[in-house]
Amino acid sequence: MKKIAALILALCLSIAAFSALAEDEIGFYTDEHPEAVAYVSTWVAEDGYWRIEVYDEDSGLKLMIVHTLGDNKEDIWEYSALLDDNQVLAAMPFGLHYQQDTVSGEWLEKYYEDGEADFTLNDSGKLVWTDKKEDAGKGLEFLKIGNFFGGRWMKDDIEVCFYDWYDDEYDIRLYQRGPNEEILKDAIAKGKYDAATDTITATVEFENEEPFDVTFSYDSNNNVVWSGNGEEKAMTYSMITAD
Numbered sequence: 001m002k003k004i005a006a007l008i009l010a011l012c013l014s015i016a017a018f019s020a021l022a023e024d025e026i027g028f029y030t031d032e033h034p035e036a037v038a039y040v041s042t043w044v045a046e047d048g049y050w051r052i053e054v055y056d057e058d059s060g061l062k063l064m065i066v067h068t069l070g071d072n073k074e075d076i077w078e079y080s081a082l083l084d085d086n087q088v089l090a091a092m093p094f095g096l097h098y099q100q101d102t103v104s105g106e107w108l109e110k111y112y113e114d115g116e117a118d119f120t121l122n123d124s125g126k127l128v129w130t131d132k133k134e135d136a137g138k139g140l141e142f143l144k145i146g147n148f149f150g151g152r153w154m155k156d157d158i159e160v161c162f163y164d165w166y167d168d169e170y171d172i173r174l175y176q177r178g179p180n181e182e183i184l185k186d187a188i189a190k191g192k193y194d195a196a197t198d199t200i201t202a203t204v205e206f207e208n209e210e211p212f213d214v215t216f217s218y219d220s221n222n223n224v225v226w227s228g229n230g231e232e233k234a235m236t237y238s239m240i241t242a243d
Contacts, residue, residue: 036061036083039119043127043142048165052127052142054081054089054119063091063119065129065137068164072102077136079117089119146198149191149216153224154238157184160216160226162200168193172202191216204228 039061043052051066065077076098079091095117099109115133122128122141129137149162149170157178163171170191176184191202198217205211214228223234 035087036089038121039083039089039127041144041146042148043144044165045140045142050140050142051148051165052119052129053148054127061089063089067136069099073108074100074102076100077117077131081119087120091117091119145193146195147218149193149200149224152238153235155226155233155235158226159238160224160235162191162216165193170200170202172200174204174206176206 036056039054040056041054043054044050049068051068053064053066055062061081061083063077063079063081065079067075069075077095078097079095081089081091084090095115098107100107115131117132117137118130120128120130124141125144127142127144129140129142131137145165148165152159152161154160157176159175159177161173161175163173170193172189172191174187174189176186178184185206187204187206189202189204191200193200200216202214202216203211204214212229214226217225217227219225219234221234223236225232225234
């Protein structure tokens with residue numbers, strides 16, 4: 001019990017110290033600290049097998065680091081971060097680190113003891129991650145690619161699933177679903193990402209149908225927009241799990 005009490009006390013003192021530092025030297029929001037906008041993007045290393053997503057929420061800057069592993073697994077780190085006077089994103093201690101099954105979505109391993117981390121831009125404009133606990137980011141330089149198109153999006157009966165990004169291409173799966181969410185037909189496509197326009201273009205070919213080109217983009221509400229085959233429609237995030 002004494003060890004647990006000591007650990008809790010140390011944790012509280014660390015959080016208090018970090019909070020005091022935040023009040024004096026560190027800012028949360030990009031509207032208050034526009035220099036932080038340079039960090040807000042998706043960054044990739046090693047052809048997309050490593051990815052860092054930096055985004056601005058109501059509660060401040062957040063980071064998610066994803067390392068794609070074999071056997072349908074991903075190693076994931078999540079941090080809240082603050083911009084300090086040296087223009088460094090300083091991640092709060094006790095960030096979340098877990099491993100996830102990409103098929104089932106189940107957490108395979110989780111813990112809350114990841115410690116501190118810094119994120120900086122080097123002279124080449126790439127993002128460098130300094131993990132002060134495990135040094136997991138050693139030797140990695142992350143390239144900015146704009147928005148990351150990920151997850152599952154749906155409009156009417158068409159569901160689009162964006163998988164991982166490698167070598168400027170996305171693996172994309174498309175489903176046409178019936179009234180009870182059964183899959184009526186599906187297609188697999190390779191999407192070419194254009195950083196200049198922050199869009200993806202892919203050729204879709206459902207079985208027994210003529211192929212057609214589709215361009216995917218983001219609207220002002222951060223919904224994916226499908227443009228192609230004579231249609232333009234905003235898709236919403238889909239909670240359906242494809243078979």
